[in-house]
Amino acid sequence: MEELKERIKSEGVIASQQVLKLDAILNHQVDPALTMDMGRAFASRFASEQVTKVVTVESSGIAVAFAVALELGVPMVFARRKKTLLADPDSYVERVPSFTKGIVTDLMLPKRFIKKEDRILLIDDIIANGDAARGLVKIIHSGEATLVGAGIVVEKCFQSGAQSLRDQGIRVESLVRIQSLGEDGVVFAD
């Protein structure tokens, strides 16, 4: 995804050595053509896995997950970050801290959308400490579904999230991997 690297370099804003703001391409504004390229890249990498469902968490994961699901021809399911008045009591709930929001939230997904026979591809936009991703993994395991892997748009290698998933034996595919953020700008790992 060379184009994605270029867009990150030109449109990403380095807020600190830990935080890269990608509002212009992921977190507020989305380029449909670029996002479909991401979707095709993930669909291709997991093509042999007979994926039955793509799972993500609101909000920035939704557009990418939709693109993957469209390419694979399967439903996309998203967890919500807190309960609403309409909360289904028959839901899986996992409490997770949010790195960017600085708060604790509950991930919630109705149980009926995760079936034992599902082969699930987890998609997320950015992985830092991986709290949201690990919460989703727990929900998928609670539903006794098979997790075929995780597709991450931007992996921040200097934080532990992606490695913590790999340490659980989960296949993690990242479109771009960032080694560091700082005075040298965005330094990619490969």
Next chain:
Amino acid sequence: MEELKERIKSEGVIASQQVLKLDAILNHQVDPALTMDMGRAFASRFASEQVTKVVTVESSGIAVAFAVALELGVPMVFARRKKTLLADPDSYVERVPSFTKGIVTDLMLPKRFIKKEDRILLIDDIIANGDAARGLVKIIHSGEATLVGAGIVVEKCFQSGAQSLRDQGIRVESLVRIQSLGEDGVVFAD
């Protein structure tokens, strides 16, 4: 959108005379093929409007708005419902009540994503009292952009949101219009 009506009848859950839960097709699970049909329907209805940007609010509007933006070949932008640690001080903020969440939230959109020369199509999944939609309209007006209209997947005609937009002179296009919810199930207006 006859297929959408069928899906609403078969998969929607009537929680009360006011509330229809569409978790299976809009609010937690998304069928990419059906969503692309929605996207094509909106793109077709607003084809002559030279839309430059599709704007929605997280989370359930994102997949539909993405589909519209993909069809139109323009960026999709989504407002967030509250500030994060990464909040851009240079953002438009509108305080709105949420009908389904029973709370007040701030809609936030960085100012740089709404330009004076933009011709914006607003997209949302369900319109009830229209608070979120009116908040988005205010943000679009704050940015001095042109609002070409609003595309709504499900209009609840027995609540005032869509009418309040029409009363402002805004063109509102709904894919399905619901007259009532109750013992007779979902009754469509046309």
